Amino acid sequence: MKSANKMFFLLICLFTLGLFLAFATVGKGKLLLTLFFWAAYVFLVTVAFLIGRKFELFPEPILFIIPVFLSGLGLTELYALQMKQTNGIYDDVAFRQMAWLAASMITVLAVSALTRKHNYEKLARYKYIWAILGMVLLGLTIPFGQSFGGARSWLSFGSLTIQPSEFVKILIVLFLAGYLSEYGQYLKNAHPKWWIRPFKALWYLGPLLFVWIMALLLLVFQRDLGTAVLYFGVFLALIYLVSGRFSYVVAGGLVAAVGAVISLAAFDHVRMRVKIWLNPWNDITGAGYQIVQSLFALGSGGILGVGFGAGQPEIIPSVHNDFIIAAIAEELGLMGGLLVLAMFLALCARGLYVAKKTGTVFGFLLASGLSLLLAWQVIVIVGGVVRLLPLTGVNLPFISYGGSSLVSSYATIGLLQGMAGGNNYHDG
Amino acid sequence: MMDKQLKRLFCFTVILFAALAAMLTWYQFFRAKELWAHPFNPRRASLGKSVLRGGFYDRTGEPLTVYTKDGTGIGRNYLLNSLAHVIGYADPRYGTAGLESAFDSELSGSITAIELENVIAAVTGRSKAGADITLTIDRRIQEVAAATLAGRRGAVIVMDPLNGDILAMVSNPGFDPNNINKDWFWIAKDERQPFLNRATVGFYPPGSTFKPLIAMAAADVWNGTTIDCGGKTTVDGRQISEPRLTAHGEVDLNTAMAVSCNVAFVEWGLQAGWSAIRETCRRFGIGEETPFILPLERSRLPSGKISAVELAETSIGQGRLQMTPLSMALAICGIANEGVIMAPRLVKQVSSRMGLYDANYPAVVWHRAASAGLCRQVTAAMQSVIEWGTGQRAAIPGVTVAGKTGSAENPHGISHAWFVGFAPAEAPRAVVTVIVENAGSGGTVAAPIAKEVLQAALARR
Numbered sequence: 001m002k003s004a005n006k007m008f009f010l011l012i013c014l015f016t017l018g019l020f021l022a023f024a025t026v027g028k029g030k031l032l033l034t035l036f037f038w039a040a041y042v043f044l045v046t047v048a049f050l051i052g053r054k055f056e057l058f059p060e061p062i063l064f065i066i067p068v069f070l071s072g073l074g075l076t077e078l079y080a081l082q083m084k085q086t087n088g089i090y091d092d093v094a095f096r097q098m099a100w101l102a103a104s105m106i107t108v109l110a111v112s113a114l115t116r117k118h119n120y121e122k123l124a125r126y127k128y129i130w131a132i133l134g135m136v137l138l139g140l141t142i143p144f145g146q147s148f149g150g151a152r153s154w155l156s157f158g159s160l161t162i163q164p165s166e167f168v169k170i171l172i173v174l175f176l177a178g179y180l181s182e183y184g185q186y187l188k189n190a191h192p193k194w195w196i197r198p199f200k201a202l203w204y205l206g207p208l209l210f211v212w213i214m215a216l217l218l219l220v221f222q223r224d225l226g227t228a229v230l231y232f233g234v235f236l237a238l239i240y241l242v243s244g245r246f247s248y249v250v251a252g253g254l255v256a257a258v259g260a261v262i263s264l265a266a267f268d269h270v271r272m273r274v275k276i277w278l279n280p281w282n283d284i285t286g287a288g289y290q291i292v293q294s295l296f297a298l299g300s301g302g303i304l305g306v307g308f309g310a311g312q313p314e315i316i317p318s319v320h321n322d323f324i325i326a327a328i329a330e331e332l333g334l335m336g337g338l339l340v341l342a343m344f345l346a347l348c349a350r351g352l353y354v355a356k357k358t359g360t361v362f363g364f365l366l367a368s369g370l371s372l373l374l375a376w377q378v379i380v381i382v383g384g385v386v387r388l389l390p391l392t393g394v395n396l397p398f399i400s401y402g403g404s405s406l407v408s409s410y411a412t413i414g415l416l417q418g419m420a421g422g423n424n425y426h427d428g
Numbered sequence: 429m430m431d432k433q434l435k436r437l438f439c440f441t442v443i444l445f446a447a448l449a450a451m452l453t454w455y456q457f458f459r460a461k462e463l464w465a466h467p468f469n470p471r472r473a474s475l476g477k478s479v480l481r482g483g484f485y486d487r488t489g490e491p492l493t494v495y496t497k498d499g500t501g502i503g504r505n506y507l508l509n510s511l512a513h514v515i516g517y518a519d520p521r522y523g524t525a526g527l528e529s530a531f532d533s534e535l536s537g538s539i540t541a542i543e544l545e546n547v548i549a550a551v552t553g554r555s556k557a558g559a560d561i562t563l564t565i566d567r568r569i570q571e572v573a574a575a576t577l578a579g580r581r582g583a584v585i586v587m588d589p590l591n592g593d594i595l596a597m598v599s600n601p602g603f604d605p606n607n608i609n610k611d612w613f614w615i616a617k618d619e620r621q622p623f624l625n626r627a628t629v630g631f632y633p634p635g636s637t638f639k640p641l642i643a644m645a646a647a648d649v650w651n652g653t654t655i656d657c658g659g660k661t662t663v664d665g666r667q668i669s670e671p672r673l674t675a676h677g678e679v680d681l682n683t684a685m686a687v688s689c690n691v692a693f694v695e696w697g698l699q700a701g702w703s704a705i706r707e708t709c710r711r712f713g714i715g716e717e718t719p720f721i722l723p724l725e726r727s728r729l730p731s732g733k734i735s736a737v738e739l740a741e742t743s744i745g746q747g748r749l750q751m752t753p754l755s756m757a758l759a760i761c762g763i764a765n766e767g768v769i770m771a772p773r774l775v776k777q778v779s780s781r782m783g784l785y786d787a788n789y790p791a792v793v794w795h796r797a798a799s800a801g802l803c804r805q806v807t808a809a810m811q812s813v814i815e816w817g818t819g820q821r822a823a824i825p826g827v828t829v830a831g832k833t834g835s836a837e838n839p840h841g842i843s844h845a846w847f848v849g850f851a852p853a854e855a856p857r858a859v860v861t862v863i864v865e866n867a868g869s870g871g872t873v874a875a876p877i878a879k880e881v882l883q884a885a886l887a888r889r
Contacts, residue, residue: 241433284468285522285612292468298455299463300471312471315520334456338449345445352438356431368434372441379444386451388444 008049011065015072016042022076022308030083040098041075048105052417057112059420060354064108066347067398067413070340071101071406074399077327080309081320093320093401100403104410111411115418124362127178134171135214137164141222163404165227166395169373170411172231176238177365179208184242184361198251201243223269226380226392232256234373238365277390290317294385297330298337305333320401322393325382340399341382348375354420363419370412468523479546480504482535482558484515484527486567487593487776502555506605510574510598513625514565514722514774517605522612525623527561527775530721534559534778534785541785548782559785562777564593572884573598576877582844582864583626583753584877586885589761589850589859591791592770595885599626628724631750632863635836636688636870637846638745640763643681643693643806644798645708646700650681655692657684663740668694685809686817688833690744697743702734705742711797712759712769714751719771719794727751746837757861758794760848763807764830764856766800768793811853819847822875824883828853831878833870841866847874851882858885 019038045068052058079094115123123130141164144155154161180187183204191200202209216228236252263270272287280288280295293316301311313319313327320327329337351371355364374397381400384391395405455463463469481504484492492511496503506515516526524532533539537546537558546556566586573584573596586596603615603622615622624630643650657676660669668690670676676689684692697705706729709715715729730738730748741747754772762769771794779786810830813819818833831849838844845867850856860881862874 237437241437244433285616293470295455296463296466296469296471298452299460299466300469301456302460302464303457315470329452329456334452337452337456341445341449341452345442348441349438352434356434368437372437375441375445379441379448382448383444383451386448386455388447388451 005053008061008065011069012042012046012049015069019072019076022080034079037075037079037094037098041072041101044098044102044105045072048109052109052112055113056421057109057116058417060350060417062350063347063354063413063416063420066343066350067410070343070398071104073328073332073336073340074324074396074401075101076308077313077324077331077399078320078401080331081314081327083309084314090314090320096403097401097406100406103403104406107407108410108414108417111414112417112421115415116421120366120415120419120422121360121362123174123366124178124181127175130171130178131175134168134175137168137171138214138222140164145222160403163402165222165224166402166404166408167411169227169230170370170408170415173234173238173366173369173373176208176235177362177369180238180242181360181362181365183208184239184365187239187243187248188245194245194247197245197247201248220263224393225263225270225273226384226394229392230373230377230380230394233376234369237372238369241365241368242361273390273392277387280387290323291385291387291391293317294319294323294326295387297326298386301330301333301336303334305329305331305336307331318393321395321405322381322391322400323385324396324400325385328399341378344375344378344397348372351416354416358419358422363422367416367419370415374409374412466523467525467529470520470523479537480555480557481518482531482537482560484511485560485562486565486570487563487595488566489562490567492563492565492567508567508570508574509602509604509606510570511565512602512605513599513627514563514597515605517608519608519612522608526722527563531559531561531775531778534787535561537780539785542780545780545782545784557781559778559780561775562779564588564595564773564776565597566595566885566888569881569884569888570596570598572596573881576880577862577864580864580867581620581626582862582867583630584863584881585627585753585757585861586881587757587761587772587859587861589765589770589856592761592773592794593776593791594772594774595858595888596881597627597774599624599630625722626863626865627753628720628722630752630863631725631728632753632844632846632865633747633749633836633838634745634751634756635834635844635846636690636745637756637832637834637836637848638742638749638751639685639688639693640806640810640832640848641708641712641714641759642697642700642705642743643685643809644712644763644802645705646696647802647805649696649699650684650692654678654680655684655689655695657689657691659691661691661694663694663698664736666737666740668740668744681805682809682812685806685832686812686815688813688818693743694740698736698739702739702742705739708798711795712762713795713797714755714759716795718755718758720754721774724754725752727755745834753861753863756846756848757859759797760850760861761859762795762797763803763810764850764859766803767796767798769795769797807853810849814849818871819849819875821871822847822849822879822882824851824879824886827851827882827886829879829882830856831875833875835869835871838866842868845870845873847871847878849878849882851886858882860885 058064078097081090082094154163186204187201191197236249239248276288280291284292297313308331311330313330316323348371355367358364377394381394381396383389395402397409492507494505496505516528518524518528535558549556569586577584577598577600581600584598587594601620601622657679659673659675660667670690676687679689679692714727728750738747742749758769771792775789777788807830810832814823814829814831819831822831829851830853834846835843845864847862847870850859860878862878864873867873
């Protein structure tokens with residue numbers, strides 16, 4: 001326990017010193033503001049860490065250190081954007097994000113404490129409640145939704161806007177894990193012939209499919225394709241985990257292929273995205289503008305980057321959420337980009353380690369689902385930015401601007417921490 | 429219990445992360461330079477927001493750009509819209525084009541010597557600035573050329589044959605480089621293609637302006653002989669005729685050139701043969717790689733097997749032969765300069781304020797195309813064109829002008845009007861090339877434009 005504390009403080013010292021230097025170069029001539037901003041970050045994460053350690057809420061310190069490290073990078077980049085004063089778009093993004101970080105620290109502590117206090121196994125019991133809550137939250141966006149940047153996935157309360165799909169992600173994993181821990185055993189030997197097995201299994205999967213298809217439909221309605229793909233991926237991953245049968249993945253892949261073909265045929269915006277993905281250079285100043293500008297940012301960053309605040313990532317539309325990785329890659333270079341990727345991979349690995357140690361099927365499925373969801377969200381958005389995949393706008397967890405995304409990401413961390421502190425946990 | 433599956437899912441995740449890392453490396457390492465230097469990357473254009481971008485000056489030091497002070501800082505405006513294709517533009521959104529693109533590092537001061545200078549400037553309290561560019565363009569000639577071509581589609585090039593200097597280069601329709609930010613979309617959509625620099629990348633059949641080059645190729649054939657022109661001739665069943673079937677009678681080179689006799693040049697071209705014509709083209713740089721600071725296309729010669737009909741068509745500048753106005757201008761420069769073609773030059777000097785960076789671009793010989801004697805013979809024939817032939821409207825009192833008109837048939841409508849020529853014929857100081865798209869005959873449309881431009885060019889100091 002003591003060594004983790006030391007590690008944290010060493011890291012905090014080194015990293016926040018770096019952050020301070022970064023802020024200072026970014027906020028030239030606004031030293032007091034910069035100092036204040038930096039102090040706020042250090043204060044928030046240190047206090048949260050101390051409280052967490054004191055009440056044994058962070059049994060896996062690495063699962064807290066990596067997220068706050070990533071959030072620090074994100075905040076610095078947002079501060080750099082804010083300092084550029086470009087047409088008022090990014091006027092207060094860093095300050096708002098700092099407020100959300102405060103909310104996130106409370107969230108991670110509270111979720112970890114609750115999960116730990118009331119054995120998380122109980123969460124499986126309320127699986128249908130999670131499902132209904134998730135659908136209601138998504139459903140609310142149909143009559144009341146507001147659209148930003150093409151996706152109609154925000155709910156507005158005065159000046160506060162939240163994106164329910166960020167929270168529904170967790171609810172969906174809770175539901176899937178709860179349902180599959182109960183009925184998953186039937187999937188393994190639903191039928192001896194592998195090509196019949198998925199059809200036979202449909203019978204067991206009825207309620208699950210219903211919830212899941214509803215969620216997908218809602219997302220498609222909202223044009224939030226990236227999140228829909230994520231839900232689908234986690235769904236298949238959990239079924240594969242619980243059944244051990246690859247045939248379900250094959251069947252799911254076929255369904256996905258059919259879905260892709262249908263949506264290509266049915267939706268203009270899907271066709272457009274694929275076209276831009278295949279060749280953004282055809283229309284540099286029009287449809288391909290965003291992705292091309294992001295490629296310019298990557299190329300201009302080179303290996304070592306141009307330094308915080310020294311680049312021009314603000315040219316890329318929505319650089320503060322979907323394209324934040326391009327900003328980091330421009331200003332911190334390839335090294336910065338790879339560092340971020342490595343951090344996420346380490347986070348995922350540690351989350352899966354927690355899953356293995358939980359000792360229950362539900363805990364295993366829940367922790368793996370949450371960890372894979374985080375990692376795959378990174379693949380969806382970074383893959384879109386570097387043209388590995390068609391671009392679908394999702395946030396980069398912990399880094400992108402956005403309160404719902406930040407708070408829900410830290411809620412995920414809270415759940416993992418709480419599970420690592422559970423009674424059946426096998427680790428010291 | 430389900431460790432194997434979990435391990436596989438993690439491996440899957442690792443593979444995808446590796447793919448992300450590979451793509452990131454691809455863009456940030458292997459293609460970084462290319463992306464950074466891409467003309468649409470606004471980082472280049474706005475590189476020197478703190479650095480005053482260098483200005484453009486004509487050959488005599490007359491400014492072509494002017495600095496203006498507005499609310500947000502110092503802006504830089506272009507004075508001559510007609511130079512939009514030459515100087516180009518530098519826009520934060522639409523990137524750079526023309527010389528703004530070719531000399532971006534110099535103009536924005538991102539060259540070590542200029543950066544050093546700007547450090548000194550910052551210390552001594554002066555503003556940072558990029559290098560200034562002195563062109564070979566003569567502002568007055570450019571203005572006259574733009575004015576005479578106004579309202580027509582086409583191009584005018586004026587060159588000094590002795591050193592290859594481009595004195596004026598106009599391409600119509602043009603655009604306003606000062607409003608590129610607002611107009612870009614509409615210009616890019618315009619069917620008349622205002623962004624196209626017709627002088628360097630426009631392809632046209634040369635028509636009769638190709639006849640001086642046929643004369644060059646067929647010197648052995650026409651020397652001391654005449655052709656009897658009956659108004660038409662037939663090659664392999666294909667009839668090639670004079671306009672209105674005018675029979676020119678007995679013609680020698682001078683007469684054939686002056687009246688633009690198709691029958692004579694078809695005969696000479698056929699007798700000289702394709703290989704001789706192709707060799708002449710190569711020597712005059714037609715279809716050859718040309719050293720030039722702006723983007724440029726090579727003229728297109730017919731390739732593959734050339735039939736007699738095609739050879740006959742090429743001899744009068746039709747058929748598959750396609751030339752750019754600059755390529756034509758360079759060939760005529762060769763005739764004017766006794767066979768020596770100087771490389772086309774658009775920029776004389778690029779120098780920073782304190783002179784730490786100072787690049788001069790000397791005149792260099794590009795091709796030695798033909799003997800001086802042969803050039804003088806063809807020049808004499810081209811003088812006849814102006815004195816009593818098809819190019820009389822290009823005649824300037826008191827000056828001997830040599831030239832050739834052309835009316836190039838094309839699939840887009842009535843003929844393109846061409847005029848190429850130079851003056852004074854005995855000691856050329858200016859070569860002018862005029863092309864007006866779908867405007868009719870070269871003698872009536874292009875020659876008067878050439879005359880005005882030549883007069884302006886001869887009046888220069």
